[in-house]
Amino acid sequence: MENRNNVTEFILLGLTQNPKLQKVIFAVFLVIYIVSMVGNVLTLVTITVSPLSGSPMYFFLAHLSFIDACYSSVSNPKLIVDSLHETKTSPFSECMTQIFGEHLFGGADVILLTVMAYDRYVAICKPLHYTTMMNRRLCWLLIGVVWAGRVLHAAIQILFIFRLPSCGPDVIDHFLRDLTPVLNLACTDTHTLGLFVAANSGFLCLLNFLLLLGSYVVIACSLRTHSWEVRRKARSTCVSHITAVIIFLVPCIFVYLRPATTLPIDKAVTVFYTMITPMLNPLIYTLRNAQMKNAIRNLCNRKVISGDG
Template sequence: MVVSNETRVTEFILLGLSSNPNVQITLFAMLLVIYLLTVAGNLLILVTIYMDSQLHTPMYFFLSNLSFLDLGFSTVAVPKFLVNFISQRNTISFNDCIAQVFFLHLFGGTECFHLSLMAYDRYVAICYPLRYTIIMNRRVCFLFVTCTWALGFIHALAQAFPATQLPFCGPNEINHFFCDSHPLSVLACSSTFISEIADMTNSGILTLTCFLVVSISYVYIISTVLKIRSAEGRKKAFSTCASHLLVVTLFFGPLVFMYMRPPVTLPGDKLISGFYTIITPVLNPFIYTLRNEKVKKTMKKLGGRTHIN
């Protein structure tokens, strides 16, 4: 604590997911395994796509960026939780807490925009197959991805900067396992009504906009697929979208619950937050690799090369 006219908080205590020691040990083991699987799975996709030139297409370019986002999103929250458990110090400095808020929303916001971009990519591929390579050329793909990162950065800045302006004079216990804008603002010494409304509006507009883009894209996709006469053709078209649609559902569902509502704390918030920061990033590699024949074949080829070498 530093005294300068008023007592100010310089570090926070993260209460974590449970105060029960036995439950904490179980959670630590589970999160360690899940995080290692997240790192291994997403790195495997990145390496696989990089190594095979046949996968250097817009869809796999977007998939590799999604894997990087999932890796970063999970890394923002989980390692700090694991380190705190080992060190038996559940503290985080004020600056590190603000940084965690920023990077959480940077990766999360960028992933929202990126999933919308992937929906648009599938829309172009199915609705305009003959013009797909012209519309989604390398330059356009790179520009789109750059825009998603830029928009994610603006969103993260809008979430983190207001928190730096709030006065914190105690208590300093955050009822969460990572720093986020709402659990942090609850501890402020002054009224946070305006900042809470601004946070909810910012996150709500982002989530709603991305959700609408995805929904509209899939309305056109489904409409086009249903016009395909052959059952085999319809099945093939739907299979190219199934993985992405499943990922979108798993990611947007919890986000809509968390950020498109009045700024109140509910008992299940930590569990829901854990789903999109911990569970979704580890599921995405399995969803894409288990359903994608090209990726599986490339992995087998790389495995064969490694075995020979």
């Protein structure tokens, strides 16, 4: 990368430089990553091979599990491996690839959660029209919008970051290669670009968060006229979705909706939305969902029977 960038690799300081704590980080984050992958892959496979795949809600949930599995794999394996090494280096090309992947899958997560909220709104507020409104064609169209929007978003981020002249130092006080840490290494004024990042990432997170909250306010108001049983089922589904939204979007808003500055708490917050949230989503959507639990049991029983045969 000799065009305008004299930095060919970055040195990451990681979460901590304490050797004993690094071993703890390795063990804890390896367990989190395994649980995340098993949970998301199990959810994806269960929905794909069961009749649930015909339901728009589970169709979107399967895509959410796929996105979360990919999102977990963008940076977490590198973090786990780096925790075993004293010096943590990252080539410039690898850094750009990771930033692109983070914003591609992380952004897809944000938009898909909004799509899932729209699905719940139609199911609860317009139940008689749900089948015709949320048809398979519209579902695939919404998924196409999710991916097209996030590819564009991630490509724009990389386009601006890639062209920045980075003269050093090449040390990033973080475990993650992301926009703000890389911006702070540029040997040029990045104030305007920092505002662009806040608008392109932070404002979009905030906008989707407000849309989600608004949709659930409308749903809550419409439930007043329904029976107790309908309200109970709707609340169970909505509580799961709202929980997933809060634990993912609130940390993202905190990190991205501000000028390009780093705070000591940023590392902990980043761990939460890059590692903890993808791990919790399968638990949130399955432990409170009787249909998912039954589908998982049927899948396991099918495997046992086929194994005995």
